[in-house]
Amino acid sequence: MRRSVGVLFSTALVTSSLFATQVQAAPEKYKDVRALLANLAARFPAHAKVVSIGDSDAGLPIEGLAIGQGPVKNLVVATHHGNEYGSTEVAKALATSLAESPILGQTIYVIPVLNTSGYDLRQRWERVNGSYFDANRDYPGPCGGEGPFKLKSTAALARFMDQEQIVSVATLHTWSPAVVYPWGFSTHDLSTPYDDLFLQLAQAATVESKYQVGNSSEVIYPANGTFEDYAFWKHGAWSLLFELGYTHTPNDSAVKEMIRVNVPGIRRMMEQAPRQRAEKHEFTGTCDLRLKMLDRHDE
Template sequence: MPESDTVMLDTIIGLFMLVSPSATNYDKVVQTLQQIEAQNPAAAQVITIGVNDQGVPIQGLKIGNGPVASLVVGTHHGNEYGSTAVALGVAESFAKNPVDGQTVYIIPVLNISGYNRNSRFETGLKGSQDPNRDYSGPCKRGAIFNLKSTKALADLLEEKNIQISATLHTYWPAVAYPWGISTRDTDIPQRDQYIELAKAATQESNYQVGNSTQLLYAADGAFEDYAYWKHGIWSLLFELGFSHSPSPSAIQTMIEVNVPGIRRFLETSPKQRVTDHLFTGRCDRGVLQRLILE
């Protein structure tokens, strides 16, 4: 990691150690976004993509001004604060050195209520929801977009014409590509390109690469599959690190080994959505077996 990337690393890591009686955990994330903007006013701009079900603005950074739009989103699952830290590490790095030719939208925390109470789930109007099961998909059953946060992110994909997307979770460690849905027909036409992209993204981390269903587990309604299925976005799922509760030093390592890989993914990805991204296989609920939740 270049020295310039380490300037605010201590601040970011410190976020996860500080206890403040007045500020929520999410308030501290927003303060960090504002700091990054203040220190890099030409490159970084704080944005709001909408409000959650409690009316709290979902904030992020828009970094750079290139014609290709890409996305880095963390913390669909509120307890996965390692993903928050890596998203902020990406923001800090990109603000100092934007990705050539790209405008990168970074949303470090999608699930604000879950993040503030260290819970996987988000509080919605219809009760507690798993945000990463709240999108539509070829094998998805039941209601979708029960949460304003997931709808806001889905709208962002359309409004900003996102071409490339990295969604950050903890933990496995792995970087996975579609399909991750409930099927045995997991192959996609772009498999070889995706393998190369996932390898590029893991040069420093040495995480496993593969398709989500085989590497992790099948899940319907996940963002990473939605982005690919709905729009043909180049979409990778990062399952970061080795724990849902990484220590400060583990967080530092997660940032150091993943920020360069996320940058390389955005840089080496094709810059246009794919046209051949529909699911033509058969849905199979039988593969929804594993109970481990990443």
């Protein structure tokens, strides 16, 4: 009898400690992210202001922070995939750090959540009229995609790239530790004329994190219709995909570590990136659509 009480007691302890861990690590809602952006704009009115790139299909403005006043305009966007809240945490920390200390000569737009409804539900996909779409397959590309622009969020981001003439882009995801560059779609012709420059930028971005760097298809897997390829292919924007950390569900200490090793790296990438878009950004290779089978839709 005493023994079974003990078992019950320890089970209760385990359950409550698991519950405590979950509560502690529970990520915020999109409204909390918006509140943080408003707070930063209020604290640093000289060089931070809230901007909206347009409304999502959920009817919410997709907000970011414009930080600095420089003529070179760069972009950091997180959470194309709603479940990847660790990337939003890194974007929030980066926005705070840049608001405290902007990069001279640059305006950096930090958008912590692109997929607003997915973020609140902790689900990868973005829902429209009862259908679900992968926002990071919804851009046009030389080998196709799953869109383009089935979602208002991706269309809004594409318009914003064009309107602001964005020069460099960091797009933040979780979960395999890597920083990668184009091309990442269904082709065997993976090189661009700028492989060396991309590699240098990725190395600059990973001094603290020591994440793996390389070509997107080689390090992760090929995927059509991604934002990181679109930004370079369509606009010649210097584009790096960050796969942050080691899990889609980092706890508080893992989030702190992701922030510690990635915020300085993203800043360094922006400091070292060219001040003008790439000239030779067309794709001159051949698509092999059999490679579509390798897209796992999990990063």
